[in-house]
Amino acid sequence: MDGLESWLFPGGQFLGVRWSVWKFIGYAGNVLFFSRFLVQWYATEKLKRVVVPPAFWWLSLAGSLLLLVYALRQRDSVFILAYLFTWIPYTRNLVIHYRHLEAHLTCPACRQLCPPQSRFCFQCGTALAKEVSPQGESPAASG
Numbered sequence: 001m002d003g004l005e006s007w008l009f010p011g012g013q014f015l016g017v018r019w020s021v022w023k024f025i026g027y028a029g030n031v032l033f034f035s036r037f038l039v040q041w042y043a044t045e046k047l048k049r050v051v052v053p054p055a056f057w058w059l060s061l062a063g064s065l066l067l068l069v070y071a072l073r074q075r076d077s078v079f080i081l082a083y084l085f086t087w088i089p090y091t092r093n094l095v096i097h098y099r100h101l102e103a104h105l106t107c108p109a110c111r112q113l114c115p116p117q118s119r120f121c122f123q124c125g126t127a128l129a130k131e132v133s134p135q136g137e138s139p140a141a142s143g
């Protein structure tokens, strides 16, 4: 690590700050963690309703993991505890988001992606089959 550090930071300073690879990791974590708020705010302003885009959770996860790595390096129990468990809700939100996306139904007529609970395509009105049996009939049609 010393060879890389002396190559990236000659004299150990940049912009008057004594930098190191570890300090860079800590600042990168801060930048990622803070940028999630900008992403969320932008998405909310764009749609004129409160939304939390998946990028928010990805930035939260990446930022908090970098900050955890930095805190472990600093051996600072306060910051280690602050970031030790935050990955759990971030990861869970991403899992739920991608499961929800996977559960969307594709309209056989117009290929529009419709929400999981949809019975009809909101684009063209075609009836949507929840599950298709091996014979190609939907359970609702056969029952």
Ligand SMILES: [Zn+2]
Pocket (backbone or CB within 6 Å): 107, 108, 109, 110, 111, 112, 121, 122, 123, 124, 125, 126
């Ligand atoms: Zn359709």
